[in-house]
Amino acid sequence: MPEFLKLTPIKQALEVLLSHVEVNIGSERVKTIDALGRVTAKPVISPIPLPQFPRSTMDGYAVRASDTFGASEGLPAYLHVKGEIHMGTTPGFDIQAGEAGLIHTGGMLPNSCNAVVMLEHTQKVGEDTVEILRPVAVGENTIKVGEDVQEGEEVIQRGERIHPPEMGGLAALGIVELEVVRKPVVGIISTGDEVVPPDHDLLPGQVRDVNSYTLSSLMELSGASPKRYGIIPDQADKLLSISARALNECDMVLIAAGSSASARDITAQVINQLGSPGLLVHGVAIKPGKPTILAVCSHKVVIGLPGNPVSAFVVAGFFAVPVVESLLGLSNVAVYPRIPARLSNNLPSEAGREDWVAGRLYSNQSGYVVDPIFSKSNLIFSLVRANCLIRVPLDANGLSADTIVEVQLLSFSSLPK
């Protein structure tokens, strides 16, 4: 039985893998309104200043600030109200010394105005006179042209994901179409003589294909387009031919090995025939996930995942998701929202491996607490009962209750920006 001579720590394994990722997979043009979650293929440069005209940030009176100096409740300044500035148009008049214009939040300042007095600090007297009860400084309650964004400014970098704020920013600039990175296509191959499709009845000794479902949806969440190649028996020739096809059609290939050692051997052997440089890492210091194979074949990443569905999912989260993010050219790869939480129970582990244990995170008065979910063999429903994974560091010999641990949310999504 072959054993892994040395296990590579997870961080180092990921670095080796990412150093081989080709980042240019091409781009496509989409409507901004359809670009949610996509990644910019080039920097976005603002074609205009924002705002394009000087605006009021308050309801009140547009004035020349110097006309209000020294004004107080006891000794107000009296200004002639020249008119109302309507929303969405030019003011229609200018303001001379001793004059004011009624203005609304977002309204356009007349040329000679340089401040706005809030309505609360004024008192209308008669038809066309207003008392100013407080002075305003130059620029007060106004936004200058280009104060948010300058014309020609880089407003969104290359490699940024489009979230609601970016959608809004693009709309504000009138950018209704956008060049985004093509979605990486990830081929998913399930293997195992015992594995049948989920819609099949089971004969004794058979199990249904879980990995195609979990891996597809994880890849979808990370911004890739999954392509499923079905279930391949534990035969090297069959696995080689389907893997070669997948490698040709996809940007990355995930092979969920059969659960036995011999099935894993077939996977390693096939991956090494797919192209150079082949295997980079065989065996990672992580539990679950020790028998992981990380490879690059003909410039594309191929990952041999353990057959156990929980192991395959955890490993895909730690390796396949960062590869997708790297293919997308995301500027922040693998920055996960890890939440500190108090461990509710003792958690045994062996030193020399980074353990990731299913847990249930919740909050109470004292903050976040996490219950470990003990399951002797990484059964899929222990993951369904969980909402996070608890990290037990490489050098820890178990953790005691009340230790503050790092918790990784099960979505495996990176920080939103």
Next chain:
Amino acid sequence: MPEFLKLTPIKQALEVLLSHVEVNIGSERVKTIDALGRVTAKPVISPIPLPQFPRSTMDGYAVRASDTFGASEGLPAYLHVKGEIHMGTTPGFDIQAGEAGLIHTGGMLPNSCNAVVMLEHTQKVGEDTVEILRPVAVGENTIKVGEDVQEGEEVIQRGERIHPPEMGGLAALGIVELEVVRKPVVGIISTGDEVVPPDHDLLPGQVRDVNSYTLSSLMELSGASPKRYGIIPDQADKLLSISARALNECDMVLIAAGSSASARDITAQVINQLGSPGLLVHGVAIKPGKPTILAVCSHKVVIGLPGNPVSAFVVAGFFAVPVVESLLGLSNVAVYPRIPARLSNNLPSEAGREDWVAGRLYSNQSGYVVDPIFSKSNLIFSLVRANCLIRVPLDANGLSADTIVEVQLLSFSSLPK
């Protein structure tokens, strides 16, 4: 100028609103493979035990545990190897006292076996004899029928979102179709005489419609189906007719008010004509977002959002997202992943209002740090430059640098499960 007599704290405002939400919006049947992110409309009951047959969790030899008692390297037990148990089928033979069967991880145990000896603790001698070098306990290295899930067990509650682990669990059970809650339809109305569609050129005094883009994408992320009703001028009759139509066609309606006080008055007036009970909350103790209107008209939530795009987005995150989650029947409403982080700069604020300030969260050796992004008037690109919001509590008069603050990720997504 009408002012808000009293501002309702955010938590209390949300409770009032959610207490009026009708939770049954109906369900539909989808394929499990397409159900990512959807919410279960009824509990999922397992039709089978999982696993369906007793399995080995190791590569090794299936045995009767009693045959290994007392075995050691110095004094091994000798067992007759009856054959190999192939993956995906019944063993084809049973094991009597003194016998063993070669078995792979995931293989089916013969009837009379109750344990598996790991390959590493055995030594093959000759063609059909194996030395057992360590004893195993009854049940060791095996999984019993139903150890993951019992037949008839509720495996997924009603009101749970389908994430990759749930997809996998459903596949394991052969459940390839699922009853999920219909996506709530959220009507989005932009108002303002100064607002034009993003693909229009701007005349002086005009701005482009940002809210339709930010609110649509936020609703999409939260699991709703947004329906945009375009831009309505600040005229009560026009706003009333389009709002009434939206209320009829949608499960919730968001109205982004014009930015002026008079435009907000029109919104309030129109919402009160849409149906009873009408306005529940007018004015929330939150910055940005004070002029928020929360209403229920004819059993549907209507939210009047401030016109400023940053304010509208923040308020929609705090109120519209939890309403969507409530309409979806999610068992955990409004549990956001708030991350503790160290504030890098002093942050001024006034007591009596919960402030949410745009920030940029990053991690360094000491953990998470957040830089506040100062912007005098909540400009949209300050949100683009941010990746989170920093919470300044209701009763704080500003926060000092190095304070540990609560940070809300800008995705406004709830905890994944």
